[in-house]
Amino acid sequence: MLTLKIALVGATGFIGTAILQEALNRGHILTAMSRNPEKITIQHNSLHFLSVDVFDSAALTTAFIGHHLIISAWNPGWGTHNLYEQLLEGSIAIQQAAKIAAVPRLLVIGHAGSLYVGPSLQWVDAPEYPATWRPAPAALRDYLHLLQEEPQLDWTYITPPLDLSAGTRTGQYRIGTHSPIYNEHNKSTISVEDLAVAILEEAESPRHSRQRFTVAY
Numbered sequence: 001m002l003t004l005k006i007a008l009v010g011a012t013g014f015i016g017t018a019i020l021q022e023a024l025n026r027g028h029i030l031t032a033m034s035r036n037p038e039k040i041t042i043q044h045n046s047l048h049f050l051s052v053d054v055f056d057s058a059a060l061t062t063a064f065i066g067h068h069l070i071i072s073a074w075n076p077g078w079g080t081h082n083l084y085e086q087l088l089e090g091s092i093a094i095q096q097a098a099k100i101a102a103v104p105r106l107l108v109i110g111h112a113g114s115l116y117v118g119p120s121l122q123w124v125d126a127p128e129y130p131a132t133w134r135p136a137p138a139a140l141r142d143y144l145h146l147l148q149e150e151p152q153l154d155w156t157y158i159t160p161p162l163d164l165s166a167g168t169r170t171g172q173y174r175i176g177t178h179s180p181i182y183n184e185h186n187k188s189t190i191s192v193e194d195l196a197v198a199i200l201e202e203a204e205s206p207r208h209s210r211q212r213f214t215v216a217y
Helices: 014-025 057-064 083-100 135-147 192-204
Strands: 005-009 029-033 047-050 069-072 105-109 116-118 154-159 163-165 174-176 189-191 211-216
Touching: 005 014, 014 029, 014 192, 057 083, 069 083, 069 192, 083 105, 083 135, 105 135, 105 192, 135 154, 154 192, 163 192, 189 192, 189 211, 192 211
Parallel strands: 005 029, 005 069, 029 047, 069 105, 105 154, 154 211, 163 189
Antiparallel strands: 174 211
């Protein structure tokens, strides 16, 4: 298997931390980018920490140069003022910097709010979806629409299931497209550890070029 040089944006978040550990376990070389790289406690010869502001386009572009792919698990912080605008703007900035840096692949971790839970109804738009939770999934849903118009990058958008939590790494998952995958208990769920497995397996063996997919048990 080819050793990949991966730029991981949002490396200290819930999903980013799991991706970082899984990638290192698979022998890849990681540039872990975060506003707070001091939160990364893992020490590894193949891990390099970098504090980069995604809104500093020159610094971000420089940081991306030379990588095989970028995995973006970035968000500006759930308590950020104007979260919708900040998340959308930052996601676009990462995409643009990837193109300028000539990194050929971009994997974006989306939000389950963009999954269709009914005919023409995305979860984020469902009446029961809490209004206070909507800015982030709405931004990532709208960013997916922009990404689908991207003419240059080889992108993939990975959507977590409706329920994502810390748990056990089994290495097992099922793949879907635009709607939640439910198990025999009518739950759409996966551990963050197995989500990271799915993400790294897509990084290593691309199956969803310029597509969105979701995973669950």
